[in-house]
Amino acid sequence: MIKKKQRILSFSEAIKEAQTQAFKLDKNVFIFGQAVDKTGHVFHTTEGLLKKFGKKRIFDTPNSEQAETMFAAGAANNGLRPVLIHHRVDFMAYTFDELVNWISLWSFKSSGKSSMPLVIRAIIGRGWGQGPQHAKTLHSMFSYLPGLKVIMPSSPSEAKGLLLSSIMSNDPVIFLEYRALYNTKEHVPEKPYFIDLNEPRKRMSGKDLTIVSMGASVLTSIQASENLKSKSINVDLIDLRSLSTFNIEKIFLSVKKTKRLLMVEDGWSNGSISSEIITRVMETGIKLKKPPQRICWPNSHIPMSSVSEKEFYFDQKDVFNASVKLMKV
Amino acid sequence: MTNKLKNSDKLKIYYTLKFIREAQNQIIKRYHPADKMKCPMHFCTGQELMPSVLSLFLKKQDSIYSHHRSHGFYLAKGGSLKKMIAEFYGKRTGTNGGLAGSQELSNTDINFYSGTILSGALSMAVGDAFAKIYKKENSISVAVIGDGGMEEGIVYESLNIASKMRLPALFICENNNYSTHTHLRERVINPKAFNKVKPFGIKCTYINHQNPEKLYSKLSQIITEIKKTKKPQFVEIQTYRFNGHVGPEGDDHFNYRPKNEIEFWKKKDPVLLYKKYLSKKFNNFKKLEKKFDLKIKKVIDAAFIYAEKSKFPKDFKRYNFNNTYSKVVKKFYKNEIKLFKEQEGHKPKPY
Numbered sequence: 001m002i003k004k005k006q007r008i009l010s011f012s013e014a015i016k017e018a019q020t021q022a023f024k025l026d027k028n029v030f031i032f033g034q035a036v037d038k039t040g041h042v043f044h045t046t047e048g049l050l051k052k053f054g055k056k057r058i059f060d061t062p063n064s065e066q067a068e069t070m071f072a073a074g075a076a077n078n079g080l081r082p083v084l085i086h087h088r089v090d091f092m093a094y095t096f097d098e099l100v101n102w103i104s105l106w107s108f109k110s111s112g113k114s115s116m117p118l119v120i121r122a123i124i125g126r127g128w129g130q131g132p133q134h135a136k137t138l139h140s141m142f143s144y145l146p147g148l149k150v151i152m153p154s155s156p157s158e159a160k161g162l163l164l165s166s167i168m169s170n171d172p173v174i175f176l177e178y179r180a181l182y183n184t185k186e187h188v189p190e191k192p193y194f195i196d197l198n199e200p201r202k203r204m205s206g207k208d209l210t211i212v213s214m215g216a217s218v219l220t221s222i223q224a225s226e227n228l229k230s231k232s233i234n235v236d237l238i239d240l241r242s243l244s245t246f247n248i249e250k251i252f253l254s255v256k257k258t259k260r261l262l263m264v265e266d267g268w269s270n271g272s273i274s275s276e277i278i279t280r281v282m283e284t285g286i287k288l289k290k291p292p293q294r295i296c297w298p299n300s301h302i303p304m305s306s307v308s309e310k311e312f313y314f315d316q317k318d319v320f321n322a323s324v325k326l327m328k329v
Numbered sequence: 330m331t332n333k334l335k336n337s338d339k340l341k342i343y344y345t346l347k348f349i350r351e352a353q354n355q356i357i358k359r360y361h362p363a364d365k366m367k368c369p370m371h372f373c374t375g376q377e378l379m380p381s382v383l384s385l386f387l388k389k390q391d392s393i394y395s396h397h398r399s400h401g402f403y404l405a406k407g408g409s410l411k412k413m414i415a416e417f418y419g420k421r422t423g424t425n426g427g428l429a430g431s432q433e434l435s436n437t438d439i440n441f442y443s444g445t446i447l448s449g450a451l452s453m454a455v456g457d458a459f460a461k462i463y464k465k466e467n468s469i470s471v472a473v474i475g476d477g478g479m480e481e482g483i484v485y486e487s488l489n490i491a492s493k494m495r496l497p498a499l500f501i502c503e504n505n506n507y508s509t510h511t512h513l514r515e516r517v518i519n520p521k522a523f524n525k526v527k528p529f530g531i532k533c534t535y536i537n538h539q540n541p542e543k544l545y546s547k548l549s550q551i552i553t554e555i556k557k558t559k560k561p562q563f564v565e566i567q568t569y570r571f572n573g574h575v576g577p578e579g580d581d582h583f584n585y586r587p588k589n590e591i592e593f594w595k596k597k598d599p600v601l602l603y604k605k606y607l608s609k610k611f612n613n614f615k616k617l618e619k620k621f622d623l624k625i626k627k628v629i630d631a632a633f634i635y636a637e638k639s640k641f642p643k644d645f646k647r648y649n650f651n652n653t654y655s656k657v658v659k660k661f662y663k664n665e666i667k668l669f670k671e672q673e674g675h676k677p678k679p680y
Contacts, residue, residue: 025657030463056463062493067452067486074456074470077442078392080463081655082456097483101446102453111426112648113437117655146649157666168655186666193662194654201664245650 009188011181014156015045018163019083021192023053026081029167031058033068033085033121042085043123043182065094069120073103076118081167088134089122089176103172104147115170119163124152125216125266126313127179131304135179137267139214142174143244144271149173149197150243154218155181157188161195162241169197178216178266198245202254206234209323210254212277213264214240217295221264224319233327243273248280255281260326261292264319269296290326295319334545338385340617342541343607345381346600348625349401350374352410353572355629356417360577365637366417368430371398375571376503378599380405382544383471383501386552390468392440394454396475397432398503398570399443406441408434410632420639427642448474448481451500455487458496462559469497469555477508479522488529491561498561499552500526509574510585523565536566539599569594 009017022029031037031046037058041047049058061068065086072082086092092099106116124137142150149171153159159177166173203218204225213221218239225235236254240246255261261281263274274294281292295314303312334342353372360366373380376398384405387393395402403413408424416423417431424436432445444450454472461468478484479502491498502522506513513520523533534551536544544566551562571594573580581591608614 026655028463062486062489064486064490066483067455067490070449070452070483070487071456071459071490074394074453074458075460075463076456077453078457078460078464080460097446098449098452102444102449107651108645108648109425109429109433110435110437110648111421111428111642111645112651113426114435115651115653149650155666157664161662161664165654165658165661168658170651170653170655188666189662192657194658194660195664196661198652199661 006187007190008185009156010183010185011156011159011177012044014160014188015163015177016047016049017188018160018167019046019049020052022164022167023049023057025192026168028079029081029083030056031083031085032061034061034063034087036060036085042087043179046085065091066098069095069098070102072118072120073098073106073116076116076172077106077114081117083119083121083167086120086122089124089138090133090136092120092122092138099142099148100145104145106147107171108147116172117170119166119173119175121175121177123179124176125178125180126309129304129306129309130302132301135302137176139176139243139267140272143273147172149245150176151197151241152176152178152215152243153181153241154215154239155184156186158195158201158239158241160188161193162197164192165194165197168194173197176215180216181219184219195241197242198247200241200246200250201239202237202250203239204235204237206236206258208234208258209260209262209326210236210238210251210258211262211264211319211323212238212240212251214243214273215266217264217266220314220316221319223316224323227316227320228323231324233323235323240273248277251277251281252284252286255286255288259287259289261288262319262322262326263292263294263296265294265296267297268299269294270299272296293322293326295322334542339542339607339610341385342381342545343603344621345384345405346377346541346603347621348628349377349380349404350600351625352404352629353400356414357572357577359633367419368417368432370417370431370576371574372572372576373398373401373570375594375598376505376568377401378539378541378544378568379501379503379566382541382548385545386548387471388468389439390466391471392454392457392468393442393471393473394450394457395441395443395473396447396450396478396503397443397445398475399434399473400431402473403434403436403441403443406439408436408439408441410628411635412436414632414636415639418636418639419641420636421642422635422639426648428645428648447478448484450474451478452483452487454498455491455496458491458498458561459494461497467556469499469552471499471501473501473503475508476502476504476506476513476522479525480508480516485525485529488526488531492529492531495559496561497555497559499555500531500561500563502563502565503568504565505568505570507570507574507586510580510583512585521565523563526563531561531563533563533565536564539597539602541599541603569597571595
């Protein structure tokens, strides 16, 4: 429980703090993108940075996602650490050439002699009537590419450490922030700290069922898991953090213990991270008591109206029910 | 920088012209039947003028981001022929450790980068130029693009940013009239690329001759201006490739280029024209020419031997990620912070 003296930050504040501290730690870090500096402030995550650090460190760009992305690549290739922000991940569709043909393979095609230390922050997922062009996640598409680290934080303290690590990482990172998380709060340590980008985090320990999740769906899973205690179901909950370079050992060990696997993922089920993890667990030959299950979005574009939204997205009740079903003998 | 060309520099240009030409001719000659260079190659015979003259201006800290017809610019930037041939052989001593081939010839040591998906390199040069300003360096970033690449949208996004942000970039468009086998007339309303660049407030120069000394003085002026004003400039050079689009075989049996057009440009061969000019300027030209030929042969032969002897790469998968961090990252934090009631909020707010 919260100790009174602990410092509580929201997800937005944690991201702002990570960027502020990154600016102080390395003068080569800069932030740019469309409408990032003066108004809006990307869900308050860049508020105050312009005043504090000046327009050399944070600036607006024209509506040129492709050029912005290669601008980041060129700057990173010459030793800077750019942070490029897209207000919605959907705009990153413009930049697939840059990610697919340049950034993701920069280290590979130089045999490791060149590196590309850049971060692309993008806002993903559900939010108030955003509809088909403003609420996608696209994370498994990015994860498909060798050479890109795809990071999806699940809470404020995670966001701060993961973003600082992403900025200081010498690999290109796509940093995906689930919109519904910005208002969440928790204790966040004040000093700069870094989280291993390849190491998933155990969020809850239990012996009955393994749930693997990422981003906002971790929160949904936590809420469901708390309620599952009333049914005496103890969940082993793993937060992936990184979607392309996660160390899978932690998942294998957990599934070996619980013999049950449920994937919870905000995103389409076709070619999802869930598909990948289930495949890899099955490939090990670990004997499960029930076939693994996944809760994802239906393979359909995202509707706008709140009634249809309700039908489209899953919630903690769905995770709860799926878990109960998995536990039935 | 002086506009006057010293005798020694004239010979340097001539040597580079010949070196780029002969190196490529030898690759074309040796490609088959040995079949040891197994990658698509886009040769630039006929287009040697710009790289040869540009080479006199560039220092190590200046960077080039080039299109895929890059051999000339790579060598002009001081790239090692040994490493280039080794790269074509797919050997680990190659520029890219044998993992990329001719199409993406890149070498961090000399700040030379290229790629084959048309126009990304130009765009990357803009970011590089920004870093030069950011770090207060007095070097420039050179982007080389073809007339085909000038048709991609990203070019215009990037030109706008370079101009608006006042970045020290030199954009060079080598207009050889053809995108693969399709003539400019079939592709665009306005065949002169620089006309599309002018509206961005970028000073443009159009070069339609094969005279190295005239080009030298023009480039000298342009590069001095870029460094002084920190504003980008654009140079379009009318040129022609003698080889096929992708080699080593020719492709004129497709008859996509009129014979008289090829003949017209062969008469304007930059290597032959300059040779003719210099032979009248230097009394000992024959002797010099012989010396150059011998040196070039030696360098090329040595490069092929080096490539043959080198080993193939091992365990290429490890290069996908660098997996390193800035030195400020000393240890990782093990996050054990528990969740609190506040987090049950999970209600998206309108933005």
